[in-house]
Amino acid sequence: MTSLGFSLAQARLAFAGQWLFDGLTVEFAPGSWTGLLGRSGSGKSSLLRMIADLPLPDTHELTLTTDDARPLTGRLAWMAQQDQLLPWRTVVDNVLLGPALRGRPSPADRQRAFSLLDDVGLADKARDWPKTLSGGQRQRVALARTLFEDAPVVLMDEPFSAVDAITRLELHELAARLLAGRTVILVTHDPLEALRLSDRILILAGQPATLSDFDVPPGQRPRALEAPDMLRLQPRLVARLHAPLTAGSQA
Amino acid sequence: MTSLGFSLAQARLAFAGQWLFDGLTVEFAPGSWTGLLGRSGSGKSSLLRMIADLPLPDTHELTLTTDDARPLTGRLAWMAQQDQLLPWRTVVDNVLLGPALRGRPSPADRQRAFSLLDDVGLADKARDWPKTLSGGQRQRVALARTLFEDAPVVLMDEPFSAVDAITRLELHELAARLLAGRTVILVTHDPLEALRLSDRILILAGQPATLSDFDVPPGQRPRALEAPDMLRLQPRLVARLHAPLTAGSQA
Amino acid sequence: LALLLVLSGPALAAEERNGTDTPDSLKVMLDWYTNPTHAPLVIAKQRGLFQDHGLDVELISPADPSVPPKLVAAGKIDLALSYQPQLHLQVDQGLPLVRVGTLVATPLNATLVRADSGIESMADLAGKRIGYSVGGVEEVLLNTMLEHNGVAPENVEMVNVNFALTPALIGEKVDAITGAFRNFELAQMAQEGVEGRAFYIEEEGVPTYDELIFVANRDTLDAHRAAYARFMAAIGEATAWIINHPEEGWEAFKAYDPALDTPVNRKAWENTLPRFALRPAALDGQRYEAFEAFLLERGQIKAKSPLSRLAVDLNRP
Amino acid sequence: MTLLKRLWPAMLGLVALLGLWQGLVVATGVPGYVLPSPLAVVQALATHHQLLWHHTGITVIEIVAGLLIGCLSGLLTALALARFHGLRRTLLPILLISQAIPLFALAPILMLWLGYGMTAKIVMATLIIYFPVASTCYDGLRQTPQGWLDLAQTLGADRRRRLLRIQLPAALPALASGMRMAASAAPIGAVIGEWVGSSQGLGYLMLNANARMQVDLMFAALLILVTFGVALYFAMDALMRHLMPWHEDRTGTQG
Amino acid sequence: MTLLKRLWPAMLGLVALLGLWQGLVVATGVPGYVLPSPLAVVQALATHHQLLWHHTGITVIEIVAGLLIGCLSGLLTALALARFHGLRRTLLPILLISQAIPLFALAPILMLWLGYGMTAKIVMATLIIYFPVASTCYDGLRQTPQGWLDLAQTLGADRRRRLLRIQLPAALPALASGMRMAASAAPIGAVIGEWVGSSQGLGYLMLNANARMQVDLMFAALLILVTFGVALYFAMDALMRHLMPWHEDRTGTQG
């Protein structure tokens, strides 16, 4: 599969007459991972919705151009901030929702779903109802569903927020492995996670918000937590989140 | 207000015939903050539900003794893992849900609700519907609702998981200030958060799970992030989460 | 004469064919659930009189007496039992209906009161409440009777009680009921231990009329004339037999449907026998003209229809 | 204004239905005494407008009173069922049974008890509305998400407040569904009442016109009745939306 | 077994109702021709069991066929309304209007077209069930949480699959509510059909008995009808629960 990059131009969004952002322009290189950070309520989830072409209540506009000039539709996986599991489908059937909505899941699909559930540590819950899962387990099912799609563009909205530190590290490895070569936008509130997983960190801040870059450590994703760069950069990133407009440039 | 301690004895819980934990015994000192950590699915949320006397589907048992030997009912605030905002109440009315369910909110109540919303940074959203809030904003409303209760015992299930790093630090300060002297159990997946806010860290792990202690840094809560102890202890805590049964003793 | 030949030709042909071949099938709809007023139809069927006349007759009961004429007009069924007063209204409204026979040749309609009510004559009804079942002409008939007795119609309150005539009267929810059948409702009241008193409609200023008549579709009448004539002949034979053998008749009647075997029906059977038309096909044209004139005078119909549009004598083309 | 806006699709539908009706009359050549053409009905509407107006007034009062009482008592029953354990065991089956009784069977009895005045008709309209409302409301009240109930418990809500402040608002969408349906059924209740015993009202007029073969007049009365039923539906719909400003309605936006 | 367990509260209710009824008869001294005592009705049940059995058979077929067709077509209508923009504008108001028409008024027309056989009665039962099912299903289909619709969109679902795999299951609780109600209303539809024109069935028997003042027989038929309606309700309830194993039902556990 060849990687697919895309760019946004003139992204603007207003709620109740107030501009959240206006005239955002940004490029996402093919196969790159972008960590998207920003204060709560800055518009990260809304931006992902716009990219995914999902309905928003108020004024919003966006020009999205993919590298191959065809629309993104059908080539995008979106993992929402809420897990959105369907209560009437078992765990494995939730993972298989994509193929079920596009046709009929094949036996191969089922097998892949089981193996993905194994990857996220839920092999023994595959045939349970979602209502019997803990918060972190639900999030992992949603992650497995997103990974199942195997889409060239992946939008993930705080995908690891509800799991413990250890599981999170394991999921980082898993995602990095399964989403290699995919163009990924990862919204996260964990600076360390962003530093660990991103090729590029974007910070959404301001009134109206703009996007600014933060330099990431060199090296392969996922980066080791103990790398000296990481520990050095983390407080600096937190500081940047504090006062983002004083430093950095428009992306 | 005098602080209220309590202890659990013989806490046991099974789902589908399998014991999640069995025979847990633990004391919560009056006015202490306990950080409760554990892998996803280890039973943290369920334990909080049991303490709050909420329904659980399967076998569960618990002997809870408060210091003053009266039941906890009515003296406990519970913040669930999901925000549980009521869509038909505005933000401020969600914060006022407690008094509304016990009678009629007084003007003083309203004023306190507004000031709490100001504290969590949502003063300008007070009269909006919950559906217009971002994920982190919803969580902050739920936090404000919990803080409003001003209960001597507070159970919080991953209360800061959806907010950004900066807001999180601010909320730590706020909670530490407003919940001073309260007996708090705080479920979290962020080791740093646990180290920062807890008088005591408990790790729920094993099959069936047991509780084990992890020593916290000395000093006042909330501890400064940059304190050398913190940076030293964080990797050790993460390591303990990896293999909890090799070290530490039953609490 | 040529016309006569042409007209009777098909009928004769049919007659001959039916003598040897399959019988003509007729769908006949009663006015209401099977009850003793339908005795000649039931008996004719029970005793095979229809077959004897080369007819295969199906009897159907409706729950709403206004439906059968519509079905005849729409050509869904061949013959329906209806009431003469209704016929005038229906023809006036443009329904292609015509009377082809008479089952009960006197009014059955009566105004009933409780015998213990102190109402001795229609004149005592002033200021009272009268229940009725909407039939279209109940109001005008009652008004005529009241006026005949010197009571202003405004002085009584009329209430539609639908089919709960007897209970309404027995339960004293109303002081009188009108539109009740004298052969049936009186028996019903007696059954419940309440004695009734009847005021007969034709004695109180209303022109007399045929209560139960057979109506057919005027537009298709000619094609079926012969079959209908044979049908009437069978009814006539059945009526004669019932009058000759009332007890055997009752036995045959209740054998038709076991649900018919009730004390009230038994009593009503006796009350009804004298009222059957002995010559069902025979037409008393004057009755129809008089009633038409009565309704016109009372403003119940828009225009006067000629007798030929209202009724025919099947045996006199 | 929004009400007017809400009503226009109904108008459109009405026109479509009239068209269908006229088409049917023309196509099947069904005689006027079975199904009159819309034109004939409109004519009857004009000719008899005074008569119709008089009877409409009566029926409207019956319908509105029946609707109010039926919705209210249905709602109260549902609340009582949700509130009291014991009731559920005994009252619910009784309710069910009463729902399964054809009103027509009870109508004559009701008339005999309540007389032929307006009360009996209001009772009929009430009865026809009562069960659907009680049933859908109760179903709605039962389906409150567990999380909210848990929250109410830890916040120290008593049963009454939990019911009124959590379960009831959570059930509003289900309730609205039931109420809307009830609104369009209300006229039928009143008409049944009038058929069984009355001397006024559109139902009586219909019965009378039917017996006299004035089918156009009967359909004119029917038309008024139907219009009223549809208007009630939309009024109820508007009311329910008004009561739920937070509720997202996807009628317009989604395909 | 669960069905049996589900049925027992209904039995209890029935007994309670019978008690109430007998009490009413004794207390008010209401004459037998208005309201017979339960005892008299049971007696009639025994005396006329053959007759009742015969007519019950007919009516049961009508009810079951009407219920099946009504539920199915109601569901299909709701799905079509949710699926096609255009339909909503025109079909919904027509539906509404048709719901507001007292079925009785249409009955003669239906009979003209369909004859007085079983078809007409099945059509009546179908019609009486159709609208509530269509309306509640459609209401349910409209209220799918936005998040699931968004998910379906990004997963590349076409409208049909989104409808069938997301909206429909999400609407099942609302749908169950409507179907349960419809089940208990089905007998009424069949009876109305029989009242309008038939020579068989419980409805016919009831009217017939009523006309002959055999009120005890009429109530015996009514009793059978009501029992059947209640049984249908519980059968539908069990079916719906069976279709929704994931659905939490709080009837038993919550106060």
Ligand SMILES: Nc1ncnc2c1ncn2[C@@H]1O[C@H](COP(=O)(O)OP(=O)(O)OP(=O)(O)O)[C@@H](O)[C@H]1O
């Ligand atoms: N439907 C809506 N109507 C009005 N305002 C909205 C709506 N949805 C979102 N907003 C507002 O838009 C802003 C951005 O919301 P968004 O969910 O994109 O934030 P976010 O960056 O994802 O925040 P978080 O990190 O808390 O999830 C918020 O202030 C929110 O209140």
Ligand SMILES: Nc1ncnc2c1ncn2[C@@H]1O[C@H](COP(=O)(O)OP(=O)(O)OP(=O)(O)O)[C@@H](O)[C@H]1O
């Ligand atoms: N209703 C239920 N039925 C069956 N099993 C359940 C139910 N609720 C929870 N469980 C199981 O109990 C275990 C503990 O769940 P719990 O929600 O307490 O975990 P947790 O420690 O809070 O996890 P997380 O950090 O992911 O929130 C999980 O494995 C879950 O699958």
Ligand SMILES: [Mg+2]
């Ligand atoms: Mg967000």
Ligand SMILES: [Mg+2]
């Ligand atoms: Mg949890």
